[in-house]
Each structure stands twice: as C-alpha cells, then as structure tokens.
Amino acid sequence: MGVNLPIRRIIFTEIKKFDGEEFRFLSSQETKQIAGRAGRIGIYDVGYVACMEDDIKFIENNLEVQDDEIENAAVAPSETILNIGGLPLKEKLALWGTREESLSYYRKKDVRDFILILDRLKPYKLPESVEWRLMMLPFDVNDEALLNQFICYVEECFTQKAAMLSKPELTAHSLSIYEEYYQKINLYYSFSKSLNLDFDEQWVYESRKLISEEINQLL
Numbered sequence: 001m002g003v004n005l006p007i008r009r010i011i012f013t014e015i016k017k018f019d020g021e022e023f024r025f026l027s028s029q030e031t032k033q034i035a036g037r038a039g040r041i042g043i044y045d046v047g048y049v050a051c052m053e054d055d056i057k058f059i060e061n062n063l064e065v066q067d068d069e070i071e072n073a074a075v076a077p078s079e080t081i082l083n084i085g086g087l088p089l090k091e092k093l094a095l096w097g098t099r100e101e102s103l104s105y106y107r108k109k110d111v112r113d114f115i116l117i118l119d120r121l122k123p124y125k126l127p128e129s130v131e132w133r134l135m136m137l138p139f140d141v142n143d144e145a146l147l148n149q150f151i152c153y154v155e156e157c158f159t160q161k162a163a164m165l166s167k168p169e170l171t172a173h174s175l176s177i178y179e180e181y182y183q184k185i186n187l188y189y190s191f192s193k194s195l196n197l198d199f200d201e202q203w204v205y206e207s208r209k210l211i212s213e214e215i216n217q218l219l
Helices: 028-036 053-066 079-083 089-098 112-124 129-133 144-158 175-194 201-218
Strands: 010-014 016-018 021-025 047-050 073-075 106-108
Touching: 010 028, 016 089, 028 053, 047 053, 047 079, 089 112, 089 129, 112 129, 112 144, 129 175, 144 175, 175 201
Parallel strands: 010 047, 073 106
Antiparallel strands: 016 021
16 A cells, blocks of 8 residues: 555455566565554554455465565665765666675665656756655655656756645545555655755645545545
C-alpha cells in the first residue's frame, strides 16, 4: 500500500506482485511486512489477516516460515558527494554505484530511482543541492501518478515561482484512489518541507485523517 495507517484487518486479494521485471509470488518477508500492518499497538489489541480461499495455505506458510538472518545492509550515498567537482550529480551517483563496497556486511543502494529523478530534473538546470533534496523525497518514482505530481510541483516551484504548491485533488472514491491520494498528500507535504515552502499544515492533518477513515471503512 505504501501508506502508514491505523489498520485492524489486512485482506490479501493477490499473492503475486510485479517487481519491475515480472510477476512473481510474494516472498515470506513481503507477506509478513504487509500482514504486519494489521493492528496498531495502542489502538488495536489484535490484528487480523485474511485472504482469498485458495490462497490460505500460501499465506499461512509465508507467515510461519523462518526467515534467513540479515547478512548485510544497504548504504545510500551521502551528501558529501556534492563536494566532488567536475562532474554532474548523475555521473557522481553512477560512479558511486559502480565502486565496490569494502565491507562485506554493506551493499550499495540501487541508485536507479535517483538517476530517473535527475533525468526528469535536467531541463530545469537546478543547483545540485536542490537536485539532491528533490531526489531524496520519499515517494514511489515508479508510480506514474506520483511522478507526474512531482514534476508538476517542480514546474510550479521553479518555473512559475509559486509561493505555495497546489493541493492534490481527489478524483474518485475507491480504495486504490484513496491510497494514491494519501500518498499525494504526503508528497505535497514532503516537497514543501524540503524546500521550506509555505503549506497548509492543517489541511494535511485533516485530509490524512479523513482518508485514513475512508480506507478503514472499505477494509
């Protein structure tokens, strides 16, 4: 889902996901991560997990299987990369990604999403410090609706010189639209905060609360 909500019940309607290359079955860790959203300490004493009838055995097995121990952690590039001169930020990231990590328990974070953002920002000729803040915004760059909203905000901020960003609009009433709208609200908030823009904090709070309630009713 990609949203942080006080949910009591999770229902798996699918046990496969598209990982960017193919549709595959959910791993045990992915199943546990999704199922773990059911129940929130301090709000619900118990969380419930359900699924379509034919998938019960698959979900049960994934929840009960012992996970492998974590052997390494992903390391993202640090902001000190901006101090390197002579190369655009995109090339710095590409070079950073190709350098072998010296410690076996660390691995380099995939920088393809960062590079995708930088490619979309190129026409605006922004300072690298601004590019850095924008590429670090927490949203799914592979979601076309969110990426389009991000570019609209870049246009508003750096071309139209708007003092405040436009608020996302709710276009329909369904679970998927509510989830997408919630993430658009988050992008409105994080983009504004990152660039120190004025924004309607009360609207963010009230809209998140309203959409959370709507999603919970549908679940």
